Amino acid sequence: MNSKVNTRPLEIKIEREKCEREHLFFTRRFFMPRMGFKFSVNWHHEYIAWAIDEVIAGRIENLVINVPPGSGKTELLTNLIARGIARNQRSRFLYLSFSQSLVEDVSSTARNIVKSEDFQQLWPVKISTSTDAKASWKTTVDGYEAGHVYSASMGGQVTGRRAGTLADDGFTGAIILDDPLKPEDAFSATARKKANRKILNTVNSRKARSDTPIILIMQRLHVEDPTNFVMTGNVPGEWEQISIPALIDDAYIATLPEHIQKLVPRDVERDEKGRQSYWPMKESLQSLLQLEQGGQDKDGATVSRYTFSSQYMQAPKKLGGDLVKxxxxxxxxxxxxxxxxxxxxxxxxxxxxxxxxxxxxxxxxxxxxxxxxxxxxxxxxxxxxxxxxxxxxxxxxxxxxxxxxxxxxxxxxxxxxxxxxxxxxxxxxxxxxxxxxxxxxxxxxxxxxxxxxxxxxxxxxxxxxxxxxxxxxxxxxxxxxxxxxxxxxxxxxxxxxxxxxxxxxxxxxxxxxxxxxx
Missing domain, CATH: 3.30.420.240 (Nucleotidyltransferase; domain 5)
Structure with a gap:
């Protein structure tokens, strides 16, 4: 579905400024033309988008976001790349995940947004013809290669790649870690240590300058996963954490920023513990309660109580002597x-x-x-x-x-x-x-x-x-x-x-x- 391009200069200026100022507005604006339907916004999208805006403004140095499966996290990060290029054509992003296909899809989607007629009407950004692949593409300014988006798996090579740039002040890109640890590897101490070492020794050194932010977004997988690694002081810098469990109650809601608290619906179904689904439109309370006791998710995958506690509730348990009963x-x-x-x-x-x-x-x-x-x-x-x-x-x-x-x-x-x-x-x-x-x-x-x-x-x-x-x-x-x-x-x-x-x-x-x- 193609959106109707607005050619009126004043309205274009207003729309451009709002896209550059508000991440959720940008995401919704470019989701509809690409997908053919509106982006369904829940309070947690507002929360994540607000935090991303805080990163761009420099008020949050590094950010960890823990969310349940299927929460729309990757969509928000895909648009961060495109929006960063819109704000500054010289922006440079390094996008890493355990999945090579995921990072290629994200990089390719961000590139397609930038190439789209709607985007070009607002920001006439040129993409280099010499470097224009799914995993790696560049922008040009005055005929010179400037901005760069490079994506790779956590096991891939990032030597010589940088996020951010010394050419400008303010936000000039970021290192994005989207699920750096494969869920199936969560119980392998070797795999966990490998992912954590990559973040410390390789990823952290890929900053063009010290204030280039790192955004880590993932489901919790283990008490010693990358979230725990960065939040316990192993990676330099200040880190803020957003944790969104699948089942929320009034005590959790009270911990949210005041403007986000007001967005959480209260007139929804709750269980006997006073818990409600974080996103009733997508995950009913009943389906989450069934998963909590061990069951199958919407893709038919079996979810254990440990998996629910970690990946859905963002509270992995320390495995003791009760692995099997x-x-x-x-x-x-x-x-x-x-x-x-x-x-x-x-x-x-x-x-x-x-x-x-x-x-x-x-x-x-x-x-x-x-x-x-x-x-x-x-x-x-x-x-x-x-x-x-x-x-x-x-x-x-x-x-x-x-x-x-x-x-x-x-x-x-x-x-x-x-x-x-x-x-x-x-x-x-x-x-x-x-x-x-x-x-x-x-x-x-x-x-x-x-x-x-x-x-x-x-x-x-x-x-x-x-x-x-x-x-x-x-x-x-x-x-x-x-x-x-x-x-x-x-x-x-x-x-x-x-x-x-x-x-x-x-x-x-x-x-x-x-x-x-x-």
Whole structure:
């Protein structure tokens, strides 16, 4: 949809001045022509836009913004780039995120805004033809390259790039960090430290001058995420923080600037704790309360209570010894009809008393969509005995009928004694023995699968995903282990939960698989 260009000089002057003065006005002005519908403004957009205006005015040195998923944060930052170019054609921006596709989309959208007829009517900015790509483009002034927008992933190279410029006073650009840490990497200490080091050692040095601002905007992911890193004094400069939880109450509203408090609606639905949705038009109170107890978001992704606390409420919890709870598992007396059965194995590196055990776990996927743990064998065996125990476990469960189905395969981590087991059993059993490559650390794998165990355990106690028998000799040792798991890896053993995580991941893949049409 093309907007009608206003050719009257006075009105153009008024509109231009208002765009340069008010970030939300600029955002709304250039959203409509591009998208074909109006930008739906909520109080939190007013809050973020006001803070961005404070950064531009120099009253906020550096800014951290924590918001729930789908809050419109990227739209506001995209327009910051275009608006910065409008205010000063020499402005230089450095835009970074964990996602290369995101930064390219943002940079490209900002460029398209600048190139648009509406923008050019207000600010006739020229874009260099020699440097005009999605991830990198420049403006020209008097035939010389001046302003610059450069975007890259957090793992990309930013050497030689600068945000801001020495050529002018006032706001001349910014470093923008939009989700610098990938949510899936939040539980990896290595990934967190890498992102934090990038902010401290690389990003902070990319300022053209000391007062070039940094704007960090993200969902909270972990108690040691980049937000915590900058807000605990690790990055030089003064930092202001805006935190917007998905569920808000009167106590939170009272902490907002007075002019923002007046924008928050009060005549909306609240729960028994007096909480309301931060954006009822987009996220109903009921949907947020369901997510709080563990459920699926609008994209079908499973949200654990930890994820809700961090990404939605901006209050990540310190992970202790309650990563997994026994009440999250359902109980069964008889197996239902199964779609398939499979064995997953985790073999120990050594057999000394303090080392982990070797484990074989037999699972089956029921026609009801639940994963059933059928049997677990655990022991400390040297290689020859390990091979015998594996074959004995397969032979024990080899018999099948229409209800239980044959064992499809055994999957083993392809490492150390596991590699030896794969090679040996390949010649000694008709059941395929396949390798598993675990490419992420334990905590990341665990946090990826625990929402599937936890989901619905309070709201729908009869609809739990992972089922265990009501009685089995291996049941109590299994629960003792999983309830003792800790995020800092100070627990004694995790050998039973590792192959269960493999089984859950396998079940997730098979549940989403659709055979090709014949």
């Amino acid at each position: 026994s009440e999250w598992f359902g109980r069964y007396r008889e197996l239902p009809e199964l779609l398939w059965r499979a064995v997953f194995a985790d073999t120990a590196q050594k057999t000394k008393e303090h080392n982990d055990w070797s484990v074989f776990i037999l699972v089956g996927m029921g026609v009801d969509g639940k994963l059933y743990i059928i049997d677990i064998l655990r022991g400390k065996w040297e290689a020859p005995e390990l091979n015998r125990q594996a074959k004995a476990f397969l032979n024990k469960h080899k018999a099948f009928d229409w209800r239980t189905k044959p064992i499809r395969y055994m999957k083993v981590e392809d490492k150390a004694s596991g590699t030896q087991l794969i090679q040996t059993l390949a010649h000694e059993t008709e059941i395929p023995v396949l390798p598993i490559q675990r490419n992420t650390d334990k905590l990341t794998r665990w946090m990826d699968v625990t929402p599937h165990i936890e989901s619905n355990y309070e709201q729908q106690p009869d609809n739990r995903f992972v089922m265990v028998p009501v009685d089995a000799p291996w049941l109590q040792p299994f629960f003792d282990e999983v309830e003792g798991l800790t995020a800092d890896m100070t627990h004694d053993h995790d050998d039973q939960f590792d192959p269960l995580a493999d089984a859950i991941n396998e079940a997730k893949i098979m549940m989403n698989y659709s055979p090709p049409a014949s």
